[in-house]
Amino acid sequence: MWLSKRALETLSQNIRRIVDGESVDLLDNREGPLSILRNDIQTLVRMKQEQADALRHDKERLKDSLSDISHQLKTPLTSMMVMADLLETAPPEKHAELVRNLQTGLTRTQWLTDALLKMAKLDADAVAFNVRKADAREIVARALEPLNILLEMKGQDVRTAGEAELTCDVRWTAEALGNVIKNASEHSPAGKPILIACGENPIAAWISVTDSGEGLKPGQIARLFRRFQGDGTAGYGIGLPLAQTILRGQNGDIEVDGSGLPPHVAELTDEEYSGATFTLKLYR
Amino acid sequence: MKILQVEGLTKVYGKGDAQVKALDNVSFSVEKGEFIAVVGASGSGKSTLMHLIGGVDRPTTGKVQVDGKDIFTMNESNLAIFRRRNIGLIYQFYNLIPTLTAEENISLPYLLDRRRPNPEKLLEILGLLALTDRRTHLPGQLSGGQQQRVSIGRALINDPAVILADEPTGNLDSRKSRSIMELFKMFNRQYNQTLLIITHDEKIALQADRILTLEDGRILRDEAVRA
CATH class of the missing domain: 1.10.8 (Helicase, Ruva Protein; domain 3)
Structure with a gap:
């Protein structure tokens, strides 16, 4: 040469x-x-x-997310400060109501700071995922635990279909799934069922959540996972982005089918669901 | 980082009265790691667009830049070499070489440069494509889905700047189409691989991050499907 x-x-x-x-x-x-x-x-x-x-992109995102976080925290704090001021001068018969409002505000702030801290940890790769094999039923049960009362109050029946074994961090995955189920509950009318299905294929193991709501258009799907951009009706736009961050951190992802059951779910049930399907996937 | 830039791309076939504008002043750009679907009815210009971006055909006017390189400033032989080293192409009918094994077909972009791919990388890709136990089979001994997976492996093996897939699931049933799309999504995430898929199937397109809709040779819509 x-x-x-x-x-x-x-x-x-x-x-x-x-x-x-x-x-x-x-x-x-x-x-x-x-x-x-x-x-x-x-x-x-x-x-x-x-x-x-x-790297540059990450830095910009960090800057944005810091200003978002401070905005998210300031709003409930301001309203609680107003409430505390009112409490000083309000007649005694109003006290119980104001204290209840304060308590609601505090609970929400607590949930918010919790979620924000989790997100920050995941962003910083400071989470060590404790990966093991787990039955999908175990993850679903764990995700439903804090939600059972809410679902019962709304009369929303949770139906399940399929089976799967997932290799993942059970605690974090259940957290992600819980946020997706919570979203499904918020977007389904009272008394209508929610479907949780699971399965495996050569590429991924998955758990899906289908609601009985109105479904989603492509433009809406694009916004779902943007942080702090909730649809204005429920939540702060944190639950779903957090769920997505958790799945991506474990070599997985969340897929959304806006309406109509996707084939992998449809083959497991004879029932019809009007709403959107969120599929949490973990690649093998 | 813009990996693909299309500027004022126009392609006119024929002359005089028989003139047909297959593409009419099309411009868009693609960031590294994006997963884009190009949709449109037949005759909307999507195949012409694919051929131009892939450097298989030349435009009447306009530019295509891949990783900053204006591809039409090259002559045919240089462009052919540029293409095989920097652009992964996937077709509806696989275009595999019948006398080469699955493994050799996947390695083709390397073999043409008289080298071999990193054996570990090859094994990883065979594994991800579920072809490990078919590696020594000839295309004729493989099913349609398996042949398509081999052609995907061939497009991926040398980390091209962009992968172009023309109706990659056009010849497969809906179940197999879905699993091919799953693979694309996985490679897109795992390797930050930029993907441009041409399809007439709305359902397939909805799996991408962004959808470009063509009509009569122009971009009708350019919308994000997911963040």
């Missing part, structure tokens, strides 16, 4: 220019090892640039 000294020198100069931050096209797209080397270097440069971009 013969390589010209000049070609090598030019290549090395060009690499130097890239190191110094210039954008240089290394490719000459010919046959032969030198051209392949050029391509390999170009691929490496592209990967490095991608990493740098991801």
Whole structure:
């Protein structure tokens, strides 16, 4: 093999220019090892640039999320301060109501700070997932535990279908699933059922939640997982983004089918559901 | 980081009265790691768009930049080499080489440069595509779904800047289509692989992050499906 000294020198100069931050096209797209080397270097440069971009993107997101968080916390705090002021001057018969309002505010703030801290931990990769094999039923039961009263109050029956074994962190996955079920409950009318199905295929094991609501349009689906952009009717836009972060952290994802049961769920039930289906997937 | 930029792309076939504008001033850009579906009825220009981005055909006017490189400034042979090293192509009818095994077909982009892929990477991809026990089979001994998975492996093996798939599930039943889409989504997430899928099937398109709708050679809509 013969390589010209000049070609090598030019290549090395060009690499130097890239190191110094210039954008240089290394490719000459010919046959032969030198051209392949050029391509390999170009691929490496592209990967490095991608990493740098991801880092910058993360930083921007952190900045946004900090200002979102402070806004999210300020609103309930301000209203509680007003309530406390009122409590000082209000006649005694009003006290019970004001204290109840204060308590509601505190509970919500507590939930909020909890969720925000979890999200921050996940973002910072400071969560060590305790991965093991678990029956889907165990995860579903755990997710339903804090929600049973809510579901009973709304008369929403939870139906289940299918079976699966998932390799995941049970506690975190149940947390994610719980947020998705809570969302399903909020968007289903009272007295209508919610379907929780699960299954496995060669690519992933999954648990899905289908509600009896009105379904979702593509544009709405795009907004679901953006933080602090809830639809204004329920929640703060934290539950679903948190669930997505948890799944992605474990090499999984959440898929949404806006209306009509997707095939993987439809084959497990004869019933009809009007609403959207959220599928939590964990890749193998 | 913009991995693909399409600027004012126009393609006119024929002359005079018989002139047909297959693509009419189409512009859009794609960020690294995006998963995009291009939809439209037949005749809307989506296949023409795919051929131009893939550098298989040349436009009447307009530019396509892949990873910052204006691909139409290259001559045919340079473009062919650029394409096989930087663009992964997946077709409806697989286009596998019948005399090469599944493993060799996947390795093809490397074999053409007289080298071999990293054995670990090859094994990983065979595993993800569930082809490990079919690696020494010839295409004729594989089912349609398996052949399509081989062609996906071939598109992925050398970390191309972008993968273009033209009706990748057009020849498969709905169940197999779904599992092929699952694979695309997994590769998109796992390797931050940029994907552009052309399809006439709305359901398939809804699996992507962003949908471009073409009509009469123009972009009718460009909308995000998920964040």
